[in-house]
Amino acid sequence: MTLNAGIDDIANVIQLAIAPVFLLTAIGALLGVQTNRLARAVDRTRLLEEQQGRGAHNTLALIPGELTVLRSRMRLIYLAVALDVICALFVGLTIVIAFAEAFVGLNLAWLIALLFVAAMLAFIASLAVFLREIFLAVAHACGMAGR
Numbered sequence: 001m002t003l004n005a006g007i008d009d010i011a012n013v014i015q016l017a018i019a020p021v022f023l024l025t026a027i028g029a030l031l032g033v034q035t036n037r038l039a040r041a042v043d044r045t046r047l048l049e050e051q052q053g054r055g056a057h058n059t060l061a062l063i064p065g066e067l068t069v070l071r072s073r074m075r076l077i078y079l080a081v082a083l084d085v086i087c088a089l090f091v092g093l094t095i096v097i098a099f100a101e102a103f104v105g106l107n108l109a110w111l112i113a114l115l116f117v118a119a120m121l122a123f124i125a126s127l128a129v130f131l132r133e134i135f136l137a138v139a140h141a142c143g144m145a146g147r
Helices: 005-056 060-104 107-145
Strands: none
Touching: 005 060, 005 107, 060 107
C-alpha cells in the first residue's frame, strides 16, 4: 500500500485491528483484578506488620509465616502485572505497525506476526503466574482454616 491508500485499505486495517483491541480490553480487566489482589495483599501485610510491632496479636507466632506467604503472593502478582503490561505494549505495537504497513507500503507481516506471538506468550505467562498466585492464596487459606 502507498501513501495514497484508499479508504478500503484503511477500513481493512481497522477491521484487522479490532481483535487486538478486544485483547487490550481483556488485559485491562485482568490488570484491574490483579492490582486489586495486590492492594489487598499489601494492606494485609501492613496490618500484620503493625500488629507484630505492637505485639498485640493473640496469634503472634503465626504472623511471620503469613507475612512470608503474602510477600510471595505480592511478587507473583507483580510479575503477572508486568507480563500483562508487556503484552499490552506488544499488542499496541502490533496495531501501530499494521497501520504503518498500510501507509508506507512495506511488507511488515512478519513483524506483526512476531509481535502478536510475543504478546500471546506474555499473556499466557501472566495467566500462569496469576494462577500460581491463586493456588498459593488458596493453599494458605486452607492451611489457616485448619488451625
